[in-house]
Amino acid sequence: MARKTVRSRRLGKQLRHLREHANLNQDRLVELINTGQQVRALLSQSQLSKVEAGSARLDTEQLNRIIEVLRADQATASRLHALRARAEEPGWLDEYSPYIQQALEMALELGEEATTIRTYDTVFVQGLVQTEEYARAVISSGVAFVRPTDVETLVELRMRRQARLRAESFEQLTAVITEATLRHQVGSRAVMRAQLEKLCQVTEDGLVAVHVLPNSEGPWPGLGSFVIYSFPEPEDSDVVYIDSDLGASIHEDRDAINCMRYTFNSALTRARAAQASLELYHLVMKEM
Numbered sequence: 001m002a003r004k005t006v007r008s009r010r011l012g013k014q015l016r017h018l019r020e021h022a023n024l025n026q027d028r029l030v031e032l033i034n035t036g037q038q039v040r041a042l043l044s045q046s047q048l049s050k051v052e053a054g055s056a057r058l059d060t061e062q063l064n065r066i067i068e069v070l071r072a073d074q075a076t077a078s079r080l081h082a083l084r085a086r087a088e089e090p091g092w093l094d095e096y097s098p099y100i101q102q103a104l105e106m107a108l109e110l111g112e113e114a115t116t117i118r119t120y121d122t123v124f125v126q127g128l129v130q131t132e133e134y135a136r137a138v139i140s141s142g143v144a145f146v147r148p149t150d151v152e153t154l155v156e157l158r159m160r161r162q163a164r165l166r167a168e169s170f171e172q173l174t175a176v177i178t179e180a181t182l183r184h185q186v187g188s189r190a191v192m193r194a195q196l197e198k199l200c201q202v203t204e205d206g207l208v209a210v211h212v213l214p215n216s217e218g219p220w221p222g223l224g225s226f227v228i229y230s231f232p233e234p235e236d237s238d239v240v241y242i243d244s245d246l247g248a249s250i251h252e253d254r255d256a257i258n259c260m261r262y263t264f265n266s267a268l269t270r271a272r273a274a275q276a277s278l279e280l281y282h283l284v285m286k287e288m
Helices: 006-021 026-034 045-053 060-070 074-087 092-099 102-113 132-140 148-166 179-183 189-205 254-270 274-287
Strands: 116-121 172-178 209-213 225-230 239-243 249-251
Touching: 006 045, 006 060, 006 074, 006 102, 026 045, 026 060, 060 074, 092 102, 092 148, 102 148, 102 225, 102 239, 102 249, 116 254, 132 148, 132 189, 172 179, 172 254, 179 209, 179 274, 189 209, 189 274, 209 254, 209 274, 225 254, 239 254, 249 254
Parallel strands: 116 172, 172 209
Antiparallel strands: 116 225, 225 239, 239 249
């Protein structure tokens, strides 16, 4: 069985969407695309099911037959072929596979494909805007699931991920953090000051929008941290990544996504605007 990747999952979801839009079940689609084909070219229902789940691959001819039966337009056909081809490409994240959990690896791939990312963090500054020293302190604190020998590799990975923010295909990171996070000393005071300076920098550059939820807003609308990934194609629904002490998890069901959207929107509504949050950064730095 082929390894699931974000691209193979996106391809599978888009094919399933097209099939359902055509009012065909898997058995009927298989019957239509296998008509007149030689035995070696046949596609089974079980294989199609795995393709739609992102865990099996199609060759170019098989995908062409599906596109023809489902009467996909040229733009859709081009997009599907691009996803199929790219699903096989090894990514730069592959070299870090031995050091991270499968759910985290999938989340990192999601981050490489998503065009907008929304995050909510009540403990640490969002990883995509962390300094190297702050990231090292955070990663080192994960004593239950991070081996000391892996810390530097994971710090390197976190820093490399930040290049996504400057990619032409990326549109926006909107992050909500809490005032308590700004006052929670991670590493030394010098580490915290450098982290606050970086938050000022990325805000002034307009690279990201970081909103601070003040302590005066009372109980937070949620605890912990999560990420909502959004993609350019309407067929690709949002995906949620939740991190906790019991492990990371990815959610694609509608109820979970709606729940996290509601929490994020509630937090964002109560948080300071990105530019107004600069005042808090400077205030905390002055207090330090």
